[in-house]
Amino acid sequence: MTNQTDFIRATFPVGPLQCNCTIIGDKATGKAIVVDPGGNADIILAKLNELGLKVVALIHTHAHLDHFLASGELKKLTGAPIYLHEEDKFLWDNLEGQCRMFGVPYAPVPDPDYWLKDDEELPCGCGVALHTPGHTPGSMSFYFESHKLLIAGDTLFRRSIGRTDLWGGDFKTIEKSIRERLYVLDEEACVVTGHGPDTTIGEEIRENSIVRG
Template structure:
């Protein structure tokens, strides 16, 4: 599987195109903005996008979903616990001086009991609330598309609506730090990291 990263929007959010190199099928995860730029990369890769997935419902991760839905006509998946947050996109936009008029249609709500696939690639889902109620990670073997739960030497904000530090701490300790230490965490902002690096050296939540 090939993982393409495009850092988009004033929030410097990492949108991703995951490509099954055997079938040239793809999924776009967290198209927060700059949809045309993402689609230009899709075209350059000569792949067919089958789905749009979101790690959570904050504007910087789903702000471009509606436009991408209209252009690609593919299903959009996210966790139900962030449905109300998705519906609040126009209000989220107002807080940042952004105009959001359209709310994406969720075609399927996903949870930990699900296995998702595109092409010949498949992943399990980790529900990792705390940054938002419906935050999820997509685990492809040793690659975790983790959204904003865990960063390099940091964690996701918990001062936004729906955030809770104790919930996020529990998610990280019980869901993420129990993964194999060599697991690569593909973060929603900033550089990638590993479970080993954060488990022992993260200044906010680490295993001592």
């Protein structure tokens, strides 16, 4: 378990669609996970080096193109395994088609090495994976309880929620995920969204006009 003083969190936008990539690291062990490496592998690697961390897992909140664009290169350069929820395999299998649809250059990405499961501990040993479907069938959020931090991917945004008009999206499902899995967390928890600024669970319970607490 990573203690408060050794816990590292760095979030920064990457790729053509400015996906928020987050590095979660442990100063004591020098190990880190990278969540949603959505492009700019060079920037991600430079940040890891700056922080003195070695990546041990590439973890994805879901399999839309803007959250994976650096995954193949990072795996090739670091050997870190790729993590994803299995219900998003159909999206992962069509990453090239997604890129073509949005006019984004495609770089081949290998199949995921590990299927994430609901309520399982993350490789860093300081957080847990939460299955929060709705934006996609396999959408995941990652909760670091002792650090009051939630990485929500494209499930929850500041005063908004993830779109449900893409492949496998469903409004009722994402609404249930937010109400039953996210709004029950510590209201002081900082929420790292898939794009744009951070928020908190409490703010969204009170201020989110789409899904109120």
